[in-house]
Amino acid sequence: GAVVSQHPSWVICKSGTSVKIECRSLDFQATTMFWYRQFPKQSLMLMATSNEGSKATYEQGVEKDKFLINHASLTLSTLTVTSAHPEDSSFYICSAREFETQYFGPGTRLLVL
Amino acid sequence: KQEVTQIPAALSVPEGENLVLNCSFTDSAIYNLQWFRQDPGKGLTSLLLIQSSQREQTSGRLNASLDKSSGRSTLYIAASQPGDSATYLCAVRPWDQCGSEKLVFGKGTKLTVNP
Numbered sequence: 001g002a003v004v005s006q007h008p009s010w011v012i013c014k015s016g017t018s019v020k021i022e023c024r025s026l027d028f029q030a031t032t033m034f035w036y037r038q039f040p041k042q043s044l045m046l047m048a049t050s051n052e053g054s055k056a057t058y059e060q061g062v063e064k065d066k067f068l069i070n071h072a073s074l075t076l077s078t079l080t081v082t083s084a085h086p087e088d089s090s091f092y093i094c095s096a097r098e099f100e101t102q103y104f105g106p107g108t109r110l111l112v113l
Numbered sequence: 114k115q116e117v118t119q120i121p122a123a124l125s126v127p128e129g130e131n132l133v134l135n136c137s138f139t140d141s142a143i144y145n146l147q148w149f150r151q152d153p154g155k156g157l158t159s160l161l162l163i164q165s166s167q168r169e170q171t172s173g174r175l176n177a178s179l180d181k182s183s184g185r186s187t188l189y190i191a192a193s194q195p196g197d198s199a200t201y202l203c204a205v206r207p208w209d210q211c212g213s214e215k216l217v218f219g220k221g222t223k224l225t226v227n228p
Contacts, residue, residue: 006156032214043117044202045155059215085213093156097214104149104157 002028004096004104013084013112020080021108023094028075030096035067038091038107049078084112115140115207119219122223126193127227134188134222136203139180144206148177148188151200151221160201161188165208193226 003026013019023033031052036044048069049057056069064076068080081088089112095102114140126132136146145164149157161170161177163186169178176189190197200221207217 004156034214034216039218043220044204044216045218046215049214062186063182091154100145101159101162102214103159103215107154109154 001079002065002096002098002101002103004066004094004103004105006092006094006108008108010109011111013110015112016081016083018082019084019110020078021092021094021110023077023079023096023105025075025096025098028096028098030077030098031074032097033067033071033077034095034097034102035079036093036095038093039102044093047079052094081110088112100107114203115143115217117203117217117219118207119203119222121222122220123223123225125225125227128193128195130226131189131191132193132224134190134201134203134224136186136219138184138186138187138205138217139183140207142208143181144208146177146179146186146205147168147216148175148186149202149204151202152198157228174212190224192193193224195226195228198224198226 005024007022033050035047038044050071052071058064071077093107095104120135147162147173148160163179174191202221203219204216
C-alpha cells in the first residue's frame with residue numbers, strides 16, 4: 001500500500017528558531033499533499049493544501065508567512081515553522097493524495113521551549 | 114460550516130464485546146466519510162471509506178454505516194480485541210463545488226479493550 005513518511009518524528013527547539021518538517025510519499029507520486037495540526041485531545045485541523053509546482057492554499061486563520069510550505073517535487077513537501085514559539089508546539093501530520101484517498105504520515109511532534 | 118462530533122469521547126470495554134462508535138455531522142452535503150484509527154503519538158490509518166451514495170462498508174470485523182440525510186455514521190466493531198485499543202477518528206469530506214479536498218475531523222473516540 002501507499003506509504004507516507006515524515007522527518008523528523010519529533011523535535012525540540014528553542015523559541016525563535018525555525019524548524020523544517022519533511023513529508024515524503026515513498027512509493028507513489030503525489031501532486032497534492034496536506035498539512036494538519038493536532039493539539040492534545042483535539043481534532044486534526046487542516047492548515048494548508050500543498051500543490052506541486054504552485055503556491056500552497058492556506059486555511060483561514062493560518063499565517064502563510066509563519067508556516068512556509070514548499071512542494072518542490074512529486075514526492076516531497078516541506079513545512080517550515082518560522083520563528084517558532086511555545087504556542088506552536090503541536091503534533092503536525094501530513095497526508096498525500098493518491099487518486100481518491102489520502103494517506104497519512106506518522107506525524108511530527110514539535111516542542112518549542 | 115461543517116462540524117463533526119463523536120460520541121462517546123472515551124469507551125472502555127471487556128475483550129470480546131461488540132461495540133458501536135458514533136459520528137455526527139452538521140451538513141449533509143458530503144462527498145464521502147472516512148473512519149481512521151490513530152495509535153498514541155502516531156499518524157492515521159484509514160479503516161473504511163464510504164462514498165455519499167453508499168450506505169455501508171465492511172472490512173473484517175469492522176462495519177461502517179452512513180445515513181447522510183440524518184448526518185450520522187456508526188462504526189461497529191465485532192468481537193473486540195485488546196489490539197483494537199486506539200483512538201478512532203471520523204472525518205467527512207464536504208461537497209465543495211470548488212473541488213476542495215479538505216477533510217473535517219471529529220475529536221475522536223478513545224477505545225480501550227481490556228483483556
